[in-house]
Amino acid sequence: MNIAAPSTENAGPFTRACVWHKLLANKVVEVAEKIKKLGQDDPRRIVHSLKVGLALTLVSLFYYIQPLYDHIGENLIWAVMTVVLVFEFSVGATLGKGLNRMLATFSSGALGFGVHYLATLAGEKGEPIVLGFFVAIIGATVTFVRFFPTMKTRYDYGLLIFILTFTLVSVSSYREDKVLRMAHQRVTTIIMGSFIAIVTCICIRPIWIGEELQNLVANNIEKLGNFLQGFSGAYFKISEDGQPLSDKPFLQGYKSLLTSKNSEETMANLARWELWHYRFGFCHPWKQYVKVGTLTRQCAYKIDALNNYLNSEIQTFNEFGCKIQDPSTKICSESGKALRELASAVKKMNQSTSVNAHIENLKIATENLKSMLDTYHLKDAKLQDVIPPAEVALTLIDVVPCIVKIADAVHELASLAHFKTPATRVSP
Amino acid sequence: MNIAAPSTENAGPFTRACVWHKLLANKVVEVAEKIKKLGQDDPRRIVHSLKVGLALTLVSLFYYIQPLYDHIGENLIWAVMTVVLVFEFSVGATLGKGLNRMLATFSSGALGFGVHYLATLAGEKGEPIVLGFFVAIIGATVTFVRFFPTMKTRYDYGLLIFILTFTLVSVSSYREDKVLRMAHQRVTTIIMGSFIAIVTCICIRPIWIGEELQNLVANNIEKLGNFLQGFSGAYFKISEDGQPLSDKPFLQGYKSLLTSKNSEETMANLARWELWHYRFGFCHPWKQYVKVGTLTRQCAYKIDALNNYLNSEIQTFNEFGCKIQDPSTKICSESGKALRELASAVKKMNQSTSVNAHIENLKIATENLKSMLDTYHLKDAKLQDVIPPAEVALTLIDVVPCIVKIADAVHELASLAHFKTPATRVSP
Numbered sequence: 072m073n074i075a076a077p078s079t080e081n082a083g084p085f086t087r088a089c090v091w092h093k094l095l096a097n098k099v100v101e102v103a104e105k106i107k108k109l110g111q112d113d114p115r116r117i118v119h120s121l122k123v124g125l126a127l128t129l130v131s132l133f134y135y136i137q138p139l140y141d142h143i144g145e146n147l148i149w150a151v152m153t154v155v156l157v158f159e160f161s162v163g164a165t166l167g168k169g170l171n172r173m174l175a176t177f178s179s180g181a182l183g184f185g186v187h188y189l190a191t192l193a194g195e196k197g198e199p200i201v202l203g204f205f206v207a208i209i210g211a212t213v214t215f216v217r218f219f220p221t222m223k224t225r226y227d228y229g230l231l232i233f234i235l236t237f238t239l240v241s242v243s244s245y246r247e248d249k250v251l252r253m254a255h256q257r258v259t260t261i262i263m264g265s266f267i268a269i270v271t272c273i274c275i276r277p278i279w280i281g282e283e284l285q286n287l288v289a290n291n292i293e294k295l296g297n298f299l300q301g302f303s304g305a306y307f308k309i310s311e312d313g314q315p316l317s318d319k320p321f322l323q324g325y326k327s328l329l330t331s332k333n334s335e336e337t338m339a340n341l342a343r344w345e346l347w348h349y350r351f352g353f354c355h356p357w358k359q360y361v362k363v364g365t366l367t368r369q370c371a372y373k374i375d376a377l378n379n380y381l382n383s384e385i386q387t388f389n390e391f392g393c394k395i396q397d398p399s400t401k402i403c404s405e406s407g408k409a410l411r412e413l414a415s416a417v418k419k420m421n422q423s424t425s426v427n428a429h430i431e432n433l434k435i436a437t438e439n440l441k442s443m444l445d446t447y448h449l450k451d452a453k454l455q456d457v458i459p460p461a462e463v464a465l466t467l468i469d470v471v472p473c474i475v476k477i478a479d480a481v482h483e484l485a486s487l488a489h490f491k492t493p494a495t496r497v498s499p
Numbered sequence: 500m501n502i503a504a505p506s507t508e509n510a511g512p513f514t515r516a517c518v519w520h521k522l523l524a525n526k527v528v529e530v531a532e533k534i535k536k537l538g539q540d541d542p543r544r545i546v547h548s549l550k551v552g553l554a555l556t557l558v559s560l561f562y563y564i565q566p567l568y569d570h571i572g573e574n575l576i577w578a579v580m581t582v583v584l585v586f587e588f589s590v591g592a593t594l595g596k597g598l599n600r601m602l603a604t605f606s607s608g609a610l611g612f613g614v615h616y617l618a619t620l621a622g623e624k625g626e627p628i629v630l631g632f633f634v635a636i637i638g639a640t641v642t643f644v645r646f647f648p649t650m651k652t653r654y655d656y657g658l659l660i661f662i663l664t665f666t667l668v669s670v671s672s673y674r675e676d677k678v679l680r681m682a683h684q685r686v687t688t689i690i691m692g693s694f695i696a697i698v699t700c701i702c703i704r705p706i707w708i709g710e711e712l713q714n715l716v717a718n719n720i721e722k723l724g725n726f727l728q729g730f731s732g733a734y735f736k737i738s739e740d741g742q743p744l745s746d747k748p749f750l751q752g753y754k755s756l757l758t759s760k761n762s763e764e765t766m767a768n769l770a771r772w773e774l775w776h777y778r779f780g781f782c783h784p785w786k787q788y789v790k791v792g793t794l795t796r797q798c799a800y801k802i803d804a805l806n807n808y809l810n811s812e813i814q815t816f817n818e819f820g821c822k823i824q825d826p827s828t829k830i831c832s833e834s835g836k837a838l839r840e841l842a843s844a845v846k847k848m849n850q851s852t853s854v855n856a857h858i859e860n861l862k863i864a865t866e867n868l869k870s871m872l873d874t875y876h877l878k879d880a881k882l883q884d885v886i887p888p889a890e891v892a893l894t895l896i897d898v899v900p901c902i903v904k905i906a907d908a909v910h911e912l913a914s915l916a917h918f919k920t921p922a923t924r925v926s927p
Contacts, residue, residue, distance in 0.1 A: 109646055116646050124639030127662075128631045131670040135627040140674065148667055155663040199563040203556045211552030218537055218544045234555070235583040239576055242559045246568065329800075332758045372757070376804055379897070447882040454875040454885070458893060461886050469807070 115160075118276050123158050126271040130154045130264060146256040153264025158272060162348075163280035163341035165272040169265035170344065171229030176261050179233040180254040182209075183240030187250055190241075202241055210234050224340045281342035281351050285417060287335065288360050291367050292477065293414035294324040298374055299470070300407030303400040305381055306463060322378065328371040335364040350420070356487040363417070363480045370473035373466060380463050391447070392460040398440035402467050405433040406474050413481045422485050422492045430478055437471045440464055543588075546704050551586050554699040558582045558692060574684040581692025586700060590776075591708035591769035593700040597693035598772065599657030604689050607661040608682040610637075611668030615678055618669075630669055638662050652768045709770040709779050713845060715763065716788050719795050720905065721842035722752040726802055727898070728835030731828040733809055734891060750806065756799040763792040778848070784915040791845070791908045798901035801894060808891050819875070820888040826868035830895050833861040834902050841909045850913050850920045858906055865899045868892055 110117050130150050133139045140147065157168045190201040216222055217230045236257075244250045301321045339357040346353060409429035416423035444464060484490075538545050558578050561567045568575065585596045618629040644650055645658045664685075672678040729749045767785040774781060837857035844851035872892060912918075 105647070106643075109643075116643060120639040120643040123642040123662075124635035124637075127638040127666050128635040131631060131634055131666065134670050134673055135631075145671075145674075148671065151666050151670060152663060155659065155666065203559060203563075206559055207552035207556040210555040211548040214551040215534075215537075215544060215548040219533070231583065234551075235580060238555050238559065238579050238583065242562050242579060243573075243576065245562055246573075330758065330760045333761045372800060372803055375800055444886070445881075445883050453873075454889065455873050457882070458872070458886075458889050461882065462890055462893065465886060465890065 115276070115278055119160055119278070122271050122275050125275075126154050126158055126267055127151070129271070130267050133263075143256055143260060146253070146260050149257050149260040150264035150267070153261050154268045157265055158268045161278045161280035161283065161341060162272055163338075163343070163345045165269055166346075167225070167341055167344040168228050169269050171226060172232050173258075173262055173265055175229040175232040176236050176258055179235075179237040180240050180258055183237045183244065184250060184254055186237075186241045187244035190244075198245060202245060206238050206241060209237055213237075224336075225343070279342075279345055279348055280338050281345050281348055281355065281357070284335065284338040284342055284357070284360055285420075287331070287338065288364050288367070289414045289417040291328050291331065291364065291371075292410050292417065292481075294321075294328065295367060295370055295374060296407045296410030296414060297321040298325050298378075298407075299403045299410065302377060302381070303396075303403035307396050307400065322381065325371050325374050325378075328368050329375065331364065332368065335361055351488075356484060359480070359484040359487055363477065363484060366473065366477045366480050370470060370477060373470050373473060376466050377463065377470070380459065380466075389456045391457050394443065394447070395440065395460055395464045398436055398443060399464055399467055401436040402433060402440065402471065405429050405436060406470065409433060409474060409478065413478060416485065416490070417481060420488070420490045422490050423481070424493060426478055426481075430475060433471060433474065437468055441468060543704070543706055547588055547706070550699050550703050553703075554582050554586055554695055555579070557699070558695050561691075571684055571688060574681070574688050577685050577688040578692035578695070581689050582696045585693055586696045589706045589708035589711065589769060590700055591766075591771070591773045593697055594774075595653070595769055595772040596656050597697050599654060600660050601686075601690055601693055603657040603660040604664045604686055607663075607665040608668050608686055611665045611672065612678060612682055614665075614669045615672035618672075626673060630673060634666050634669060637665055641665075652764075653771070707770075707773055707776055708766050709773050709776055709783065709785070712763065712766040712770050712785070712788055713848075715759070715766065716792050716795070717842045717845040719756050719759065719792065719799075720838050720845065720909075722749075722756065723795060723798055723802060724835045724838030724842060725749040726753050726806075726835075727831045727838065730805060730809070731824075731831035735824050735828065750809065753799050753802050753806075756796055757803065759792065760796065763789055779916075784912060787908065787912040787915055791905065791912060794901065794905045794908050798898060798905060801898050801901060804894050805891065805898070808887065808894075817884045819885050822871065822875070823868065823888055823892045826864055826871060827892055827895055829864040830861060830868065830899065833857050833864060834898065837861060837902060837906065841906060844913065844918070845909060848916070848918045850918050851909070852921060854906055854909075858903060861899060861902065865896055869896060 133143070133147050133150060153169075153172060157165060157172060159165045159168060186202065186205045190198045190205075193201045213230050213234050217227055222230065240250070240254055240257075243253065247253055298321065301319065305319065305322060339361045342355070342357045345351070348355075406429075409426050412423050412426045412429065415421075416426070444461070561571070561575050561578060581597075581600060585593060585600055587593045587596060614630065614633045618626045618633075621629045641658050641662050645655055650658065668678070668682055668685075671681065675681055726749065729747065733747065733750060767789045770783070770785045773779070776783075834857075837854050840851050840854045840857060843849075844854070872889070
């Protein structure tokens with residue numbers, strides 16, 4: 072709804088005001104629609120915003136209650152700061168930041184106190200030199216440690232807070248006599264703030280990042296399944312009604328997979344902080360989700376090639392094209408079923424029972440197509456008639472090992488995470 | 500260097516101590532090697548760490564200088580905090596955070612002061628209620644605004660600091676009489692801290708994220724060029740010496756492109772903060788780099804398909820395979836040259852002069868290959884002998900439009916960013 076400013080050069084001031092008023096009104100409507108869409112796309116965003124508002128009000132209560140204020144005083148700002156900085160969208164991220172912050176404050180406060188003691192030994196003139204030296208050395212060292220990939224993924228925020236608190240404690244110790252009391256109050260308020268943030272985050276409609284990751288991985292597998300189930304129809308019918316079917320939504324869904332690597336890894340790292348989630352328990356194998364995600368993405372690259380054949384010009388199928396139609400359709404439908412079954416297994420945390428049967432069918436169909444291709448003899452054909460369907464067939468054959476790998480990874484996940492076996496089935 | 504703990508069950512205490520001492524020594528050596536490698540991989544990490552240490556020492560000087568401390572007092576902690584939180588690896592990130600922090604502190608401090616004034620009108624009992632109400636409303640609103648993608652990419656940190664400072668100012672105003680003085684001191688110290696961080700970051704071996712982005716995009720284009728130039732040799736010679744060539748490093752370089760989307764976008768967003776970089780000037784078209792990067796990545800997906808053909812079993816080439824060898828090799832070499840020329844143009848910020856000639860050659864070679872494929876008649880051939888080389892030929896034909904698109908995007912970039920024309924050439 073971008074509206075170009077109308078020409079107001081020859082208009083009177085009233086007309087001009089009217090025109091600008093209209094433009095402003097349009098702009099307001101536009102912004103309001105954007106806000107509405109943002110909320111509708113994911114209503115949890117609104118809930119999260121209200122939760123932050125509530126947590127802030129809760130923590131500011133401490134200021135208004137006289138006995139609490141008398142006890143802690145100005146250091147209450149650390150509680151407010153903690154709530155603002157620690158409160159994140161998901162439980163995992165909030166817990167990660169909260170625990171990082173508490174641990175880092177505690178350890179760096181102790182170290183800062185030790186350095187303060189050392190510095191006082193150096194006499195009045197030596198004190199700032201010793202303090203400055205330690206601040207530089209420890210600041211530089213911890214900054215370097217932040218570059219370690221393993222530290223960066225899990226403890227980056229903690230290391231930042233470590234530098235911050237250490238510098239604050241050791242530097243303020245030069246001016247403040249009651250260092251121990253100050254450090255104690257700061258740790259207490261930071262624990263209070265983290266506690267408020269974590270409790271609000273968990274108690275009011277919590278968003279567990281572990282569940283999000285599970286759904287993301289399952290949905291990605293499902294998208295591949297949807298593509299493959301729809302592909303054979305779209306490809307082989309293309310010549311009948313002459314309509315390109317490539318713009319159907321289920322044929323485009325897989326595209327978001329191609330670049331989902333980073334978000335999957337971030338989510339898996341955050342999910343580890345959600346120690347006690349009722350569904351997953353301790354030591355849930357989050358890394359395995361990343362592995363399944365990687366295999367799914369490798370499969371998606373091949374699917375991308377299949378999608379390109381859909382976009383090419385309309386072809387009429389010759390004898391060869393018709394010959395591969397049946398086995399290709401079989402491969403598409405079996406792999407679609409297998410993938411959707413795997414997706415549902417991951418989502419419901421069930422052991423998948425019928426996947427192996429689909430995989431077996433898939434292998435048989437692939438062998439049929441392969442031997443058909445191997446033995447097919449071209450007697451008198453133009454190359455350009457044969458190549459496109461043959462390419463599709465070969466790419467489908469290429470996709471099958473990817474699907475088998477995904478299935479194996481999901482089975483491994485199921486055994487690592489102790490997925491339940493569905494009770495309705497009786498094994499023979 | 501993971502060494503399993505040797506069995507020490509039947510050994511005496513001295514032997515055991517020796518063994519554990521050795522294990523510890525091995526572990527220390529391992530960690531030391533990791534640190535060394537981290538520093539060697541990118542020595543700028545060491546420089547950055549030292550810069551952080553220096554900035555911290557500089558800011559803590561304020562504490563030791565009596566007149567400065569008298570003037571500002573305890574609020575100096577805000578300067579220390581700002582240095583720790585604002586100092587980032589690249590100039591762009593540091594500037595972005597520093598400007599965000601200063602602007603957010605200033606505006607939210609003013610708003611907090613206004614709310615404080617409103618609350619005092621409500622009388623002693625009404626004040627906490629009004630303050631609590633505003634804290635909740637503004638906290639929730641700004642948290643929601645952080646979900647807007649445009650705000651998230653550029654102003655996320657500023658919005659966080661806005662919530663933080665607003666809550667701090669409006670809540671402390673309940674207990675503090677000299678709110679204006681406090682707000683003023685806080686803004687001053689935050690400006691001081693940001694200034695120290697920014698100056699240290701820029702003056703000592705600065706890392707400009709704009710240059711990093713430019714190099715990344717150029718290197719990615721070059722990697723594609725290297726692959727294509729090496730591909731024809733690796734593919735067509737594979738039958739001669741029987742050695743798979745797919746593990747040569749230039750054939751694997753493109754893989755990092757497949758998932759570089761996020762880092763390119765982040766870098767482009769940060770580069771915009773580097774307003775006055777000597778090489779790029781104001782309003783450098785950073786978005787265009789992302790566009791070039793996206794096109795490069797789309798090309799890399801196709802290259803991935805080519806790479807798969809390298810990994811397949813060794814084939815002997817029949818008559819057809821030999822026939823496509825020449826035009827395919829021509830396409831590979833011309834596209835390799837064109838891409839490397841484009842990469843060098845982006846890196847040196849030159850108008851590329853010879854690219855168009857390569858692109859023309861490339862188009863001619865593609866037409867030759869196409870017409871060869873179109874007119875080739877299979878008289879008596881087995882499908883499995885014909886398909887693999889035909890697939891390679893078709894994928895190469897598919898890659899060409901991608902390269903043309905990359906070239907167009909680079910030309911657009913050159914004109915948007917006013918790349919210089921090389922002086923050595925005289926146009927006829």
